Amino acid sequence: MEIDLSYCVVNNDGRDYLLDCLSAIERHHPSGVSHEVLVLDNHSSDGSADAVRREHPEATVIALDRKAGKAENDSTLIRRSRGRYCLLLNEDSEPMEGSVAALLEALDDDPEAGAAGAQLFDGDGNPYACAWRFPGVGTAALGALFLHRRFTVQSTGQTTRTVDWAQSSALMVRREAAEQVGYLDPEFFIYYDECDFCKRLAEAGRPTLYVPAARAIHHDQLATDLTAGLPRIVEFHRNRDLYMRKHGSRPAALAVRVLTAWTYSLRALASLVLPAAPTAIYAAHARQALFPYRGESIRDRAGARVEQAPPGRNGSGPAERD
Numbered sequence: 001m002e003i004d005l006s007y008c009v010v011n012n013d014g015r016d017y018l019l020d021c022l023s024a025i026e027r028h029h030p031s032g033v034s035h036e037v038l039v040l041d042n043h044s045s046d047g048s049a050d051a052v053r054r055e056h057p058e059a060t061v062i063a064l065d066r067k068a069g070k071a072e073n074d075s076t077l078i079r080r081s082r083g084r085y086c087l088l089l090n091e092d093s094e095p096m097e098g099s100v101a102a103l104l105e106a107l108d109d110d111p112e113a114g115a116a117g118a119q120l121f122d123g124d125g126n127p128y129a130c131a132w133r134f135p136g137v138g139t140a141a142l143g144a145l146f147l148h149r150r151f152t153v154q155s156t157g158q159t160t161r162t163v164d165w166a167q168s169s170a171l172m173v174r175r176e177a178a179e180q181v182g183y184l185d186p187e188f189f190i191y192y193d194e195c196d197f198c199k200r201l202a203e204a205g206r207p208t209l210y211v212p213a214a215r216a217i218h219h220d221q222l223a224t225d226l227t228a229g230l231p232r233i234v235e236f237h238r239n240r241d242l243y244m245r246k247h248g249s250r251p252a253a254l255a256v257r258v259l260t261a262w263t264y265s266l267r268a269l270a271s272l273v274l275p276a277a278p279t280a281i282y283a284a285h286a287r288q289a290l291f292p293y294r295g296e297s298i299r300d301r302a303g304a305r306v307e308q309a310p311p312g313r314n315g316s317g318p319a320e321r322d
Helices: 015-028 048-055 070-080 099-109 137-144 175-181 193-203 226-247 250-271 279-290 298-307
Strands: 003-011 035-041 060-064 083-090 093-095 115-121 161-163 170-174 208-218 318-321
Touching: 003 015, 003 070, 003 099, 015 035, 015 048, 015 093, 035 048, 035 070, 048 060, 060 070, 070 083, 070 175, 070 193, 083 093, 083 099, 083 175, 099 115, 099 170, 099 208, 115 193, 137 250, 170 175, 170 208, 175 193, 193 208, 193 226, 226 250, 226 279, 226 298, 250 279
Parallel strands: 003 035, 003 083, 035 060, 115 208
Antiparallel strands: 060 318, 083 170, 093 208, 115 170, 161 208
């Protein structure tokens, strides 16, 4: 039986964030809207799945026996869902008061729209960019001229507007639109998965909306030190290149590599005279932008863990439990 809304939460070893996310859903769910809560635990080792079953028994837990990518996990949740709409959430995201109602209203008011993104705030309550123009040679050139924020960021203003793509940390998706375009592409392990998804939605006549009245906190628990972060930098630039080759040409993909590497190289040079600037991180971005297939990515690291898993945990698929 179809319901109004499915909350679709993907968790990666973020038990405390996850429990806060589920509590926020309980507090801020609009009355009169039928709903379900689906939690996909991405082979966590911190007891997240058991904690959800214990503290939020109303939620359906899908516990994976292998690490899978964000796009694959979101697609699994959408396929499993019964809602007309699916609100995609990271475990470290928390919808705020009125946000769910605002997203529902925006999609109800625009039957052609395929998705709607919230305005995101960091853990200190500061808003940050969360919707952009689609990547391409033009946007990479704007970045090289340090005009990215002025001409590429689209999460601006106080009224609902059509944007190219929005971050999936708090993205409401019309389920029939997701089915129409074949869900999210699992080739994108993490990063650019929602960008590709919104691109295909737009090509199918299903635009994405930015809804500033909908607000969500995204703590972004990712580590910022280079030792922990380098696989993420590798993954980021590989997926950018995958997006460019999928939706453009090889020459365009190469141009974006060069322009992006140039941008980060300038930042690395400028950071040499700035106190506490992340010079090593800028340099790593410059290197990976130009050579995205060097080094170990998050996908590579997750694959290594799967290969080393003991018998009986070979990544054969999700174990679904209510």
